[in-house]
Amino acid sequence: MSATPSAQLNPFPIIQVGLSFWSSKTLLAATKLGLFTHLSEKPLTAEQIKQKLGLNQKGLYVRDFLDALYSMGFLERTGSGESVLYQNTPDTAAFLDKNQPAYLGGFLEMANDREYKFWGDLEEGLKTGNPQNEIKYTGKESFEAIYDNPISLAQFTEAMSGIQKLSFMAFANSFDFSGYKTLVDAGGSAGLLSALVAQQHPHMHCTTFDLPQLEPFAKATAETYGVADRVTVLNGDFFNEPFPTADVVTMGNILHSFDLEKKKMLLQKAYEALPANGCLVIIEMILDNERRENTFGLLMSLNMLIESDGGFNYTQNEFRQWVSEAGFTSVKFIPLGGPVSAAVAYK
Structure with a gap:
């Protein structure tokens, strides 16, 4: 007893x-x-x-x-x-006031409408390793299901912009762009990162690169921020096409969505798109090497189990290893507030 x-x-x-x-x-x-x-x-x-x-x-x-x-x-x-x-x-x-520029309630609304019910199947996900989102009911993986529905796409795009805005602003304000002239944001969604960098650094020309369904959102963002003359919206599929060339390649909350093979493929594509002395910037909830301090990042990695087929968050040391394999020579990490940081890999 x-x-x-x-x-x-x-x-x-x-x-x-x-x-x-x-x-x-x-x-x-x-x-x-x-x-x-x-x-x-x-x-x-x-x-x-x-x-x-x-x-x-x-x-x-x-x-x-x-x-x-x-x-x-x-x-x-x-x-x-x-x-x-x-x-x-x-x-x-x-x-949380929809009339304020820093509104991030769109992400919470998406969590309420989508993720709350999907997380109820976490045990099944842990046992099977399979996503627990729309694919269970529609046969379509989450991005395909979201992009096929204009209402879901608008909600998802607003949600991503809302939750990423402060981190993207912190990056635009803290990163030294003085040695660069061009930036391409791979998987740029609504073009927020490109718009913020262009607004903060008048000498920069930015390209937001994503699927055609995102084009109207990205163009609207560039107009809203008054930088449409320096933000190009380019349609494409970064899995099946080369990245556009630029001095700086960024990916905001992209890499964690995919398995290791796809992560390494995207890192290699970024390397090939950069000139000598160019750099790759990954903005995500990168984990501490002891996997102990960034609780939100660990939970986000569990969310990748719910939402993706093999996506996961990773540590600083894991990132260093992968970019070294791709050919990058050095790495630094820039805290952007809360659980988010920028991992910068130099060619």
């Missing part, structure tokens, strides 16, 4: 993580319902929020919903009783 657990042991961290989908779904629901956008105008009572969001007219659990968000630090609250007013925190006002 096992001994009774010591009174000094604390089971609540286990319980808290085990039930963290409660808090996750609460935040995802609030974002999907547009709560933080409605609160951008002025503080509201629970009754006013219920009316604006079209919640249950009985009003049951609305205050629980709002006070849970308050207790997690996503809302501020003043007053007492029925007159309590709820408002955004500085963070939710900046990042």
Whole structure:
């Protein structure tokens, strides 16, 4: 018979993580319902929020919903009783109000609509090694399924731009572009990285290179940032075509989506597209070599199990080895905030 657990042991961290989908779904629901956008105008009572969001007219659990968000630090609250007013925190006002340029709620909306249900099959994914997304139900791998549906494509593209914007801005602001004139962003999606680099560095001409379905999004981004004269939108398939040549080749959250064979193929293509003294920049959640500190990056690697056929995140040392095999001579890593960094490989 096992001994009774010591009174000094604390089971609540286990319980808290085990039930963290409660808090996750609460935040995802609030974002999907547009709560933080409605609160951008002025503080509201629970009754006013219920009316604006079209919640249950009985009003049951609305205050629980709002006070849970308050207790997690996503809302501020003043007053007492029925007159309590709820408002955004500085963070939710900046990042979860759809009217703000730093809005990243699109990624949370996609997580709510797609990934939340797919993660329910994580055990099956771990046992089989197979993706647990649309391919199970449609026979199409995730990108194919997303790109075939205009609504899904628009949501996915907005989500990727939203969650990557701060990292891309940090890269554009911190990387020394003085020795370069051209950049090609392979798998450029909506063209955000190219637009931010061109905006920050007027001497740079950038090319965003991706499938034809992304062209209208990329052109709209270049127009929005006022850099359409220095951002070229080029259609192509980086698996079946050479990368366009440039002084700098970038890939933002691309490499982790693929298995090792495809990773190495893309690195080799990047090497071949660069001149002597050019460089490759990978912007992703690259793991520390001990695989201990970047928890979000490790969870993102699990997300690649859910979303891809063989994709995974990797350590700094693994990246060094792969680019060395491709012919690159040196590597440095630039922290970009949170779990994201830029891995720079020089030719």
